[in-house]
Amino acid sequence: DPYHSEITLRVNGTPRTLTVDHRATLLDVLREGLDLTGAKKGCDHGQCGSCTVLLDGRRANACLLLAVAQDGCDVTTVEGLADADGTLHPLQRAFLDRDAFQCGYCTPGQLCSAVGMLAEAAAGHPSAVTPDGAPPAPGAAALDREEIRERLSGNLCRCGAYPHIVQAVEDVSR
Ligand code: FES
Ligand code: FES
Numbered sequence: 642d643p644y645h646s647e648i649t650l651r652v653n654g655t656p657r658t659l660t661v662d663h664r665a666t667l668l669d670v671l672r673e674g675l676d677l678t679g680a681k682k683g684c685d686h687g688q689c690g691s692c693t694v695l696l697d698g699r700r701a702n703a704c705l706l707l708a709v710a711q712d713g714c715d716v717t718t719v720e721g722l723a724d725a726d727g728t729l730h731p732l733q734r735a736f737l738d739r740d741a742f743q744c745g746y747c748t749p750g751q752l753c754s755a756v757g758m759l760a761e762a763a764a765g766h767p768s769a770v771t772p773d774g775a776p777p778a779p780g781a782a783a784l785d786r787e788e789i790r791e792r793l794s795g796n797l798c799r800c801g802a803y804p805h806i807v808q809a810v811e812d813v814s815r
Pocket of ligand 2: 741743747798
């Protein structure tokens with residue numbers, strides 16, 4: 642069969658081997674092949690961020706990636722953010738505490754994107770808002786709201802829950 646290949650992904654810490662259609666996106670394989678329906682299909686065109694997952698620790702739009710090209714990669718979805726004993730990730734806790742969602746459709750993507758974004762900031766990824774893009778010192782001061790908004794601007798929320806989302810991320814950034 643020239644149209645299918647076997648790949649192995651490490652998904653939320655567990656190796657998963659499966660046969661994928663070469664045309665299938667990572668998003669469809671996660672949702673339909675592995676029954677991980679946390680990552681959502683909003684636009685399917687890389688414009689809304691609701692499908693955001695962590696790919697080898699970096700945030701990525703799963704709807705834009707062919708699954709077959711991710712063979713050997715490490716994927717974390719929203720289902721993998723909490724500890725094995727069910728303890729929520731600090732960002733999940735903060736989203737609950739700050740009531741940072743309404744319908745919740747964008748939330749898995751917002752969470753994965755925020756996890757990746759905070760790691761980028763801690764690694765000294767240049768500022769998204771200062772004119773010269775000066776990097777924050779690695780591991781230094783909390784991000785301000787404007788910086789958080791800009792760095793999460795690829796994740797849309799149709800409900801307009803942005804103020805609470807930014808507040809939750811700011812809590813964890815501190
Ligand atoms: Fe992937 Fe919208 S579904 S960016
Ligand atoms: Fe509804 Fe964000 S909470 S789309």
